[in-house]
Structure formats: C-alpha cells, structure tokens
Amino acid sequence: AVRDGIRKRTSRLPPGPPGLPLLGNILQIPSQFLAYKLHDWSKQYGPIYTFWMMGQPFVVLNSIKVAADVLDRKSDVTSDKPPMIKMACETEVDSCQVRPFADVGDGRLYAYGFNIRSTMRFTPMQENEAAHLALGLLRHPDKPFNEHMHRFAASIIFRSTYGGDTIAHMGPDPSKKIEDLTLRLMAASLPQNSVVDTLPFLKPLIENVKWLRKQADDWYNEVCEEGNRLYDAAIPADHWDATTTVHDLNINLEKYGMTKHDAMWMTLALFMAGQETSHTVLRIFALAMLNNPAVMRAAQEQLDAVCGRRPPTFADRERLPYIDAIIKEMLRWRPPVPLSLLRMASEDFEYQGYTIPKGTTLIDNIWCVGQTRDASVYHNPDAFDPSRFLDASGNLLPSPPDTRSDLLGFGHGRRVCPGKDFAVNGMFISFAYLLWAFQFEWPVDESGKQVICGVDEMESHALVATPRPFGVVLKSRHESLEEHLRAAMKE
Ligand code: HEM
Numbered sequence: 001a002v003r004d005g006i007r008k009r010t011s012r013l014p015p016g017p018p019g020l021p022l023l024g025n026i027l028q029i030p031s032q033f034l035a036y037k038l039h040d041w042s043k044q045y046g047p048i049y050t051f052w053m054m055g056q057p058f059v060v061l062n063s064i065k066v067a068a069d070v071l072d073r074k075s076d077v078t079s080d081k082p083p084m085i086k087m088a089c090e091t092e093v094d095s096c097q098v099r100p101f102a103d104v105g106d107g108r109l110y111a112y113g114f115n116i117r118s119t120m121r122f123t124p125m126q127e128n129e130a131a132h133l134a135l136g137l138l139r140h141p142d143k144p145f146n147e148h149m150h151r152f153a154a155s156i157i158f159r160s161t162y163g164g165d166t167i168a169h170m171g172p173d174p175s176k177k178i179e180d181l182t183l184r185l186m187a188a189s190l191p192q193n194s195v196v197d198t199l200p201f202l203k204p205l206i207e208n209v210k211w212l213r214k215q216a217d218d219w220y221n222e223v224c225e226e227g228n229r230l231y232d233a234a235i236p237a238d239h240w241d242a243t244t245t246v247h248d249l250n251i252n253l254e255k256y257g258m259t260k261h262d263a264m265w266m267t268l269a270l271f272m273a274g275q276e277t278s279h280t281v282l283r284i285f286a287l288a289m290l291n292n293p294a295v296m297r298a299a300q301e302q303l304d305a306v307c308g309r310r311p312p313t314f315a316d317r318e319r320l321p322y323i324d325a326i327i328k329e330m331l332r333w334r335p336p337v338p339l340s341l342l343r344m345a346s347e348d349f350e351y352q353g354y355t356i357p358k359g360t361t362l363i364d365n366i367w368c369v370g371q372t373r374d375a376s377v378y379h380n381p382d383a384f385d386p387s388r389f390l391d392a393s394g395n396l397l398p399s400p401p402d403t404r405s406d407l408l409g410f411g412h413g414r415r416v417c418p419g420k421d422f423a424v425n426g427m428f429i430s431f432a433y434l435l436w437a438f439q440f441e442w443p444v445d446e447s448g449k450q451v452i453c454g455v456d457e458m459e460s461h462a463l464v465a466t467p468r469p470f471g472v473v474l475k476s477r478h479e480s481l482e483e484h485l486r487a488a489m490k491e
Contacts, residue, residue, distance in 0.1 A: 012354050012355040013354060013355070013360070014059060016045050016060075017044070017049070019051070019052050022055065024051065024054060024056075025053065026054060028051075034339060035366075038339070038363065039365070046062070047062045047063035047066045048063075048351070058363055059356055060363045064403055065402055067365075070351060071343065072413050074349055074351070075413035078413065079414040079415055080344040082342050123314045124240035124242070126426050126430075127313060128166070129152060129156050129429075130152075130311075130430045131489045132489060133148060133430060134437040134481075135489070136148055137434075137438070137474055138476065138482055140170065143170070144471075145471065148169075149282040152282065153275050154175045154275050155167040157175075157274040160244065160245060160422065161234070162231075162233065162244060163235035164238075175271065175275070177226055178223070179275060181219070182268070186461075186463060227264045228264055234247060245270065249263040249266065273417075274419045274422070274423065277423065278423060279466075280336040280464050281330065281427055286472055289440045290440050291384070295326070298387075299326060299386075299435045302321075302322045302394075303320065304436075311433060311436055311437070311484055312432040312433060314428070320428075322386060323431055323432050325386035325388075325389040325390050326431060327431070330427075332378060332381075332408070334455075335409040335465075336409065336464050336466070337409070337411075340364035341415070342363060344359060345359065345362060366411070389406060404416070410423075436477070437478065437481060438476060439475040440472055441473040442473065443473050453468060453470030
C-alpha cells in the first residue's frame with residue numbers, strides 16, 4: 001500500500017534517466033562534479049527531469065525559463081530547504097540555523113540592511129582592500145597567488161561583519177579558526193556524500209552512536225564559543241563609519257525578532273557563505289584573464305582611458321561597463337556554486353502538466369548549458385566573451401527576461417544569495433584594481449615553457465567549483481605603482 005501511495009504521488013513527475021529498482025540512479029551519481037552529470041542528462045531529458053536516489057525524487061531545473069517559473073514565480077511553495085540530516089547529526093546544526101534568511105519577502109537579511117543601497121556603506125572599505133590586495137601582490141610575489149586572493153576575500157567579509165583592521169599579508173589571520181570549523185559544516189551539507197540523507201531511516205541509528213554525538217557536541221560548542229567571542233568583540237563601525245553587520249543586528253534584535261544566538265549564527269553564515277565564494281571568483285577571474293589575453297587588453301584599454309595613472313574607484317563604475325560585463329560573463333561561464341543550494345517543495349504543485357509532490361528536492365542547475373549556457377540566450381556559450389553583454393557602443397545591454405540581470409550565478413527566488421550586491425561590488429573593485437595595476441602572465445618552467453592551467457581544470461570543494469591551484473606572474477603596468485597604491489589606501 002505504501003509503495004502504491006508513493007507511485008501514485010510520483011507518477012506525474014517529469015521523466016528522467018532510468019535507474020535500478022529501489023536504488024534509482026544512485027550508482028550513476030558521481031561524488032564530485034554532479035553538475036556535469038546533470039548537464040549531460042539535460043541534453044537527453046530536457047529542461048526539467050527527475051532522477052531518483054533510494055526512492056527520493058530530485059527534480060532538476062535546466063533552463064532559464066523553467067528555473068524562473070519554478071523558483072521565482074512559484075516561490076511560495078519552492079523556497080523550503082530540505083532537511084540535511086547528516087549535517088544535523090555531525091554538527092548539531094540544522095539547515096535553518098545556517099540559512100535563516102528567506103522567511104519574509106525577498107529574504108530577511110535583504111530587509112535588514114544587506115540590500116543594494118545599504119551595502120554601499122562598505123564600498124570605501126572594499127576600495128581600501130582592493131588597494132591592499134594589489135600592494136600585497138607587488139610586495140610579496142613569493143606568497144602563492146591563491147593565498148593573496150584568500151586573504152582579500154576573508155578580510156572584506158570579516159571587516160564588514162565584525163569590523164577591525166585589514167587582515168595582514170604575512171601576519172596572523174583572525175578568521176582562520178572559524179574558517180576551519182565551518183569547512184566541516186560545508187562538507188556535511190552535501191547530500192550526495194551522505195548515506196543518512198540518502199537512507200533517512202538510518203537517522204535514529206546514527207543519532208545514537210556515542211562517538212558521533214560527542215564529535216557533534218565538541219564541534220558545536222567550539223563554533224559557538226568562537227562565534228560568540230567574535231560577536232562580542234565586534235566594533236560598531238569600520239574606519240569609514242559604516243555600521244558593521246553585527247552591530248546592526250545587535251541594536252535591532254527586538255525589531256528583527258531575533259535572539260543574540262540567532263544573530264551570532266547569521267553572521268557566521270555570512271562569513272561561511274561569503275568567504276569561499278568571493279575567494280573563488282577571484283581565482284576564476286585570473287584563470288579567465290590568463291586564457292583570454294584579448295579580453296584583458298580590452299578591459300585595460302578602458303581602464304587606461306578612464307583612470308590613466310590613478311587607480312580606479314567606485315565613482316568610475318558607470319564609465320567602466322566592460323568590468324561589469326566581465327563580472328556577468330564570469331558568473332555565466334564558471335558559476336562558483338554550480339548547483340546553487342538545494343530546495344524542497346513545501347506543497348504539491350503543478351507545472352507543465354506534471355505534479356511535483358510536497359517534499360520533492362529541487363535542483364537549480366546553474367551550471368547547465370540549458371541555463372547560464374543557454375545557447376538561445378547566450379550565443380557560443382563555451383567562449384569567455386564579455387562583449388555579449390555590451391551593445392555596439394560598449395554600453396551594457398538590457399538583460400534578457402528571467403536572467404535576474406544576467407546574474408543567475410546567485411540563484412533564484414526568496415532564497416537568492418543575500419550577499420550578491422556586496423559580492424558584485426567586491427568583484428568590481430578588485431577586478432578593476434588588478435587589471436589597472438598588472439599584466440597577468442603564465443609562469444615559465446626551467447626550459448622556458450609556460451606553465452598553463454586550462455579552463456576546464458576545475459576542482460570541486462563542497463558546494464563550490466574552483467580552478468585547481470595555478471601560478472600567475474604579475475607585471476606592474478605603471479611606474480611608481482607602489483606609491484599610487486599607498487596613496488589610494490585612505491585608511
Ligand atoms: C560571487 C560570490 C557569490 C556567489 C556566486 C554566491 C552564490 C550563492 C548561491 C547560488 C546561493 C544559493 C541561492 C539559492 O538558494 O537560490 C547563495 C546563498 C547564500 N549566500 Fe551567496 N554567493 C556569493 C557571495 C556571497 C557573499 C559575499 C555572502 C555574504 C556576505 C553570501 C551569503 C550567502 C548566504 C548567507 C546564502 C544562504 C541564503 C539562504 O539560504 O537563505 N554569498 N549564494
């Protein structure tokens with residue numbers, strides 16, 4: 001009877017790849033780069049299909065229109081998060097604590113002071129950090145490129161959240177401990193790596209394993225201790241009088257209906273979600289520039305015409321549309337979070353003659369050619385070509401319908417990334433600074449041969465897809481570059 005019930009509820013789901021009885025498609029699911037597999041299936045099964053793991057359906061959304069229809073237009077029933085059992089078992093954190101943002105309207109955090117207007121308060125700090133990044137690359141060429149990008153990403157998120165000085169190039173990193181602790185949470189949130197999320201009936205068994213409980217308790221206590229320490233040490237405003245996120249939450253706890261514990265977790269979640277992604281976009285940017293020198297030259301010509309010998313600022317943005325086109329192209333070409341975060345249908349709903357039952361997991365397949373690489377919208381999708389976003393005079397074109405301003409890389413609906421405006425500002429100023437300051441070149445080996453990293457040499461880090469480590473040689477484009485950078489650091 002139970003099997004009949006399930007069959008009845010799921011018989012009108014979109015069809016997808018055939019699987020084995022009970023196991024479904026589980027043996028076809030790779031532990032890394034699931035996005036590639038889902039993309040392959042989309043070529044055969046179209047813009048919406050279902051795959052199965054142990055009796056649980058996963059509906060994959062593979063085109064711009066389908067994702068917008070399901071996640072934007074039906075967001076009242078498609079904004080829930082699936083329970084992450086493994087994460088809850090291993091860390092005592094349920095998905096609500098990490099993703100507490102989308103309960104009202106377009107996401108609570110948006111309403112609370114992380115929207116496009118209010119994130120502008122952080123632009124002086126982001127400008128300062130971009131100058132600091134370029135200065136560090138100039139002064140410490142032996143420090144791996146990856147570590148420079150990592151420092152920058154951690155520093156801008158840390159300062160907007162807790163305040164304080166820039167994280168030093170060669171000194172201690174105040175964000176290191178919380179980063180290490182949160183990496184475990186990220187790994188635990190991947191259902192395809194989790195036996196208990198695939199076989200939920202194992203939950204009581206796993207919950208009662210003593211050593212697992214102890215590990216979870218220890219982890220939870222350590223994170224709370226460090227999270228509270230950072231929260232309590234946060235300062236009200238940065239050097240440019242911008243209210244830090246902790247302070248904004250703390251003085252408004254009652255208005256926002258939150259406890260201090262909620263606010264502490266929310267700020268940790270911002271750090272977790274923002275640090276790795278912001279670090280990744282810088283690495284994808286460098287990979288794109290090194291593999292596309294004509295794009296680098298075009299951007300530098302525009303920067304030279306607008307800024308000349310002084311570094312760029314946010315005030316130049318309107319006259320630097322090519323940098324914004326690079327941001328859009330990067331998020332289309334190599335989206336850092338290729339499958340977004342999982343969603344769950346909170347009610348049965350109808351779509352294109354199918355019935356998607358309550359409890360079905362939904363996957364926003366950002367990676368798929370059908371979406372960010374949709375050939376009908378983005379011609380020649382494999383090429384890295386920012387000019388696709390520009391008209392003949394070099395101005396930004398209006399975005400096609402349903403593409404969320406050509407920024408699909410931040411997801412959809414009520415749960416769209418709450419850090420997106422902050423992230424885009426960070427990308428703008430860091431890309432502009434790096435292109436203005438440096439020529440990007442590949443390193444050469446002892447025999448004089450370039451050591452290249454190809455555009456497909458990616459690694460999968462939990463939810464994020466990032467290029468493998470690679471070397472970059474940066475050649476200064478201006479005389480007295482160090483003086484220009486120091487002058488720009490108005491701290
Ligand atoms: C280029 C950088 C970034 C990319 C590509 C990115 C992408 C994403 C994506 C795809 C999601 C899932 C959205 C969905 O479910 O539809 C997300 C969620 C989230 N992002 Fe970002 N993000 C970036 C930067 C940031 C930054 C800088 C912050 C914080 C300052 C941040 C904070 C968050 C949080 C807290 C969530 C969870 C929201 C929720 O589930 O309610 N992100 N991000």
